[in-house]
Structures are given as structure tokens and as C-alpha cells.
Amino acid sequence: MMYIINAFHCRAGGGKQIALSLINYIIENGQMKQFMVILNEPLKKELGDLSKYQDNFFTIEDDLSYLGKLKKFKMIENKIKPPAVLSIFGPTFWKPKAFHIVGFAKPQIVYEKEYLSSNALSSFAKIKFRLKYTLQKWLFMANSDCYIVESDDVNLRLRQQFGLKESEVITVSNTFNQLFNGYENRISEYPNYPTVPFRLLAIGTNYPHKNFSIIRKILPLIIEQNINVKFYVTFSEQEYKDSFSGFEEFVINLGVLSVKECIEAYKNCDALFLPTLLECFSASWPESMMMGLPILTSDRSFSKSICGEAGIYFDPLSPIDVVDKIQLLVKDRELYNRKIEEGKLQLKKIPSAVDRAERYLKILKKQEHKS
Incomplete structure (x- = not known):
């Protein structure tokens, strides 16, 4: 049979x-x-x-x-x-x-x-x-x-x-992909903010529902409030030019990444930024938990059902709320470390x-x- x-x-x-x-x-x-x-x-x-x-x-x-x-x-x-x-x-x-x-x-x-x-x-x-x-x-x-x-x-x-x-x-x-196994014991240190930029990883394909266009909308507020952050995206070269021309100082393109390159991206950033409007599941959430990164993501039922207490949630359609939550995380060392620990606990619920x-x-x- x-x-x-x-x-x-x-x-x-x-x-x-x-x-x-x-x-x-x-x-x-x-x-x-x-x-x-x-x-x-x-x-x-x-x-x-x-x-x-x-x-x-x-x-x-x-x-x-x-x-x-x-x-x-x-x-x-x-x-x-x-x-x-x-x-x-x-x-x-x-x-x-x-x-x-x-x-x-x-x-x-x-x-x-x-x-x-x-x-x-x-x-x-x-x-x-x-x-x-x-x-x-x-x-x-x-x-x-x-x-x-x-x-x-x-x-x-x-x-x-x-x-x-x-x-x-x-x-x-x-x-998460099996290649991430072995990184669960990685120690994540609170970044040396504000002397160096806080690095936000916006990993994923630039589909409309991923809502990465919100980055362009929040940059004027971030610049105005003097929040020292940089965004790292994984766009094609043309998408990057079309989306962030003139803002290259604040948004760095890593290009389309392999799984092994994704691991390096997580290792070299300070938090995940995923402003998605639609998702059944995103591997970026458990991958961030595995790699010891706090999660900034959309205040939606689909994200809360996966991230639980590990997430810091914002209205993905409100630039003001997005910036407020980014600022909350980058300035609060205790919150940063607590969300990493919450991620480790949440990861145990994921097969x-x-x-x-x-x-x-x-x-x-x-x-x-x-x-």
C-alpha cells in the first residue's frame, strides 16, 4: 500500500x-x-x-x-x-x-x-x-x-x-528551517545604543501585503525624533531603488538571501521588524526567537497567535504607533532582554x-x- x-x-x-x-x-x-x-x-x-x-x-x-x-x-x-x-x-x-x-x-x-x-x-x-x-x-x-x-x-x-x-x-x-538548529543558545547583548544605530531586520519578499512600504512613511518621523535606527531589507536591486531612493543612509539592502545568509543577517541585527497585513504563518517569527531577537510586528490575531508574549505589537497602518513602539524597544534595555526571554519560552510551543x-x-x- x-x-x-x-x-x-x-x-x-x-x-x-x-x-x-x-x-x-x-x-x-x-x-x-x-x-x-x-x-x-x-x-x-x-x-x-x-x-x-x-x-x-x-x-x-x-x-x-x-x-x-x-x-x-x-x-x-x-x-x-x-x-x-x-x-x-x-x-x-x-x-x-x-x-x-x-x-x-x-x-x-x-x-x-x-x-x-x-x-x-x-x-x-x-x-x-x-x-x-x-x-x-x-x-x-x-x-x-x-x-x-x-x-x-x-x-x-x-x-x-x-x-x-x-x-x-x-x-x-x-x-524554522533546520539550518537554524544550534543557534538557540546564542547570547544576544543589548546593542550599544544610541552610540551605534539600532539595527532592524525587515526580512522577506516585497509583496504588497508584507507592508514594507510603511518604512518609507515612518522615516521622516524617525529622522525628526532623532531615533538612531537603520533598517535592513532583503529586496531585489530594482525594488530597493524604487522604494528607498534618497534614503539609502537609513535603509540598507542585503539583497535576496539564502537560508545560510538569513542566519548571518539575524546574527548581525538587533530586532525583527515585520509590519505584515496578511499571514498564516511567517518563519521569521520563530527564527527571530531562535536567534535571540525581539520581535516588532503587527497587532493582528495571526501574529499574536504565533508570537504570544514575545511580540511588541503596533498598528501596521499607523506610522505614529509604529515609531512609538520602535522607540519603546530601542530605549528600554529591560524590555529588550525580557522579550528575548519570552521568545525562548514561546519557541518551546513551536514544533x-x-x-x-x-x-x-x-x-x-x-x-x-x-x-
Whole structure:
């Protein structure tokens, strides 16, 4: 008996990292014979040499038509006849005959009202947003039997919006990359402020919902109040020029970083700055806890459900409140150190990558006893 793991939709960011982590766990623990993994071509390349397991991986070409891809999915299911299928992240355009467990990480669906009320989008963009995510919501509901989400807050909201039972939505928290292991005992010293700038790490891709544009809006207040801080962003070169031309003294671009480079960025900064408007989970939160950095982030239910007492929260749409909270942290040594300790405690509630993989497989294999 074999299960199908569908990683075809995992192409970037957290989705790709979870797929790689789960597949590598299965290989390293000698369980590959139990699974057929469906991949896209880029993900297959990242996994390296799979010749030893060539009968356990099936790659679907990206240039196939919708019907061509659907035919391949159906063909592999008819061949394997699995008791259950796990699609690491959805939505999917394929509804298996077997019980279908689908990962959900679309904050645009469960936090739609809050995001659209933030005025982050134009009227036309809001129409496009609603059309896109109404379709995605339909695909989730039409093609899924059970959902895996990354936080209890998303769990509650998804059940409310989709009209689901508690048993149909399971929380499996995301976590930090395994490469961060070993840094949990790092000692973080309070920065030598104000003789040197307080370094705020704004790590992440420059998506509109990340709200990094607030940095440009708060810089005049920071300059006016003589707060000695610098922001470190991870933008492409063109995005950096478009966003911060004329403010290079206050905003330094680290460029797009690998995981190992991210670790160095955390080591060389004093706090995380994440003003996001939408999130199911951000690995930046537990990574900061692991690296001993206090967290400045949005006063939203999704961030509080992950960060708890470790966060210092601000209204991400209020430049005045953002600056007030930055100033509060940089001037209060006791608060700075306390938030680091709170982060260590909060981190204990977040599973390791191994714990997460084991939980995923337990949920998948549980369906064997129901079939």
C-alpha cells in the first residue's frame, strides 16, 4: 500500500521549504517505499539525485495544459490506488477518489475583510483580489476532504468561513528551517545604543501585503525624533531603488538571501521588524526567537497567535504607533532582554521540522484505518 504526496504546487517560499523538509525526512528515515511523491520540475532539481527512488517520484511537466496535468494526476492515482492523498499546499484543480488532505496557507481568504479595509489596494485591485480568491476558495471546498493549517487562529477562521467541523481542520504549526538548529543558545547583548544605530531586520519578499512600504512613511518621523535606527531589507536591486531612493543612509539592502545568509543577517541585527497585513504563518517569527531577537510586528490575531508574549505589537497602518513602539524597544534595555526571554519560552510551543514531518505523516496514515 502506498500513499500519494502531492508537492506539485510547492514552488517557492514556505511551501517549497515544507515540501523539501518532509520529503527529505521520509528519505532519511527509510520510509520512501510507502509513498509516491508528485513533483514539479524545479522541486525535483532541488532534491538532487533521486535515482535510488525513481519508482517513488513522478514529475509533471510545467508546460502541460490543464487537461494534460489533470490526466497525469488521475493516471498516477489509478495506478497506485492510495488510501489517502496529501497535497502539501492547495488549492488543487484535482479531486482524487481517495481521501484528500490539503494544506491551507491562503491568508487572503481567511483575513479578507481586514486586508481589504486596510486600503492597501486600489478599487480595481480589490475587484481582482475578490475574484481571484473567491475562485481559490471554491477550489479548496470542491477538492478537499480535510485541511491542515499552520495556526489555531487560521483553524478557527477557516472553519467559520467554510462551515467545517473541528475534525475537518487540523493545526500543524510551521517552524524554522533546520539550518537554524544550534543557534538557540546564542547570547544576544543589548546593542550599544544610541552610540551605534539600532539595527532592524525587515526580512522577506516585497509583496504588497508584507507592508514594507510603511518604512518609507515612518522615516521622516524617525529622522525628526532623532531615533538612531537603520533598517535592513532583503529586496531585489530594482525594488530597493524604487522604494528607498534618497534614503539609502537609513535603509540598507542585503539583497535576496539564502537560508545560510538569513542566519548571518539575524546574527548581525538587533530586532525583527515585520509590519505584515496578511499571514498564516511567517518563519521569521520563530527564527527571530531562535536567534535571540525581539520581535516588532503587527497587532493582528495571526501574529499574536504565533508570537504570544514575545511580540511588541503596533498598528501596521499607523506610522505614529509604529515609531512609538520602535522607540519603546530601542530605549528600554529591560524590555529588550525580557522579550528575548519570552521568545525562548514561546519557541518551546513551536514544533521542530522533524515533529512537523511526523505529524503530517501520522495524519495521512490515519486514513488507512478509515478506508
